[in-house]
Amino acid sequence: MKIDSIQNGIVIDHIPAGKAMQVYQYLKLDEAEGSVALLQNVPSRKHGKKDIIKLDGVTELDWNILAFLAPDCTVNVIADGNTVEKKHLKLPETLTDVIVCKNPRCITTVEPGLHHIFKLANRETGVYRCVYCESAHN
Ligand SMILES: [Zn+2]
Numbered sequence: 493m494k495i496d497s498i499q500n501g502i503v504i505d506h507i508p509a510g511k512a513m514q515v516y517q518y519l520k521l522d523e524a525e526g527s528v529a530l531l532q533n534v535p536s537r538k539h540g541k542k543d544i545i546k547l548d549g550v551t552e553l554d555w556n557i558l559a560f561l562a563p564d565c566t567v568n569v570i571a572d573g574n575t576v577e578k579k580h581l582k583l584p585e586t587l588t589d590v591i592v593c594k595n596p597r598c599i600t601t602v603e604p605g606l607h608h609i610f611k612l613a614n615r616e617t618g619v620y621r622c623v624y625c626e627s628a629h630n
Pocket of ligand 1: 593594595598599600622623624625626627
């Protein structure tokens with residue numbers, strides 16, 4: 493795969509440097525149908541360094557997970573070799589089974605069948621709270 497010549501896919505730009513691997517793992521990109529290229533520590537005029545992920549043959553991602561991990565990233569949707577859409581993501585209101593509550597007395601720790609649900613408590617700081625015990629996750 494030539495990483496500069498994606499025909500149909502997604503380019504995730506402006507990922508904070510060092511975070512691309514985490515994005516890769518949370519989005520389960522090892523199971524992606526198409527080709528995946530991870531570029532790390534790319535010089536960026538705006539932020540010093542950044543990571544970029546290029547996906548060829550992939551058109552859908554879990555945008556909530558991506559927004560949670562890299563809220564300031566830019567998503568370019570590529571069709572027939574051209575950028576047809578630029579998405580700016582927003583922190584999702586709710587995260588279900590993305591992060592795990594670390595409070596040992598939380599009901600999710602005691603009852604393994606429960607979903608781990610977090611609600612956005614503060615959009616400015618990106619703090620999420622467990623819906624069961626209110627524990628914060630930053
Ligand atoms: Zn909890």
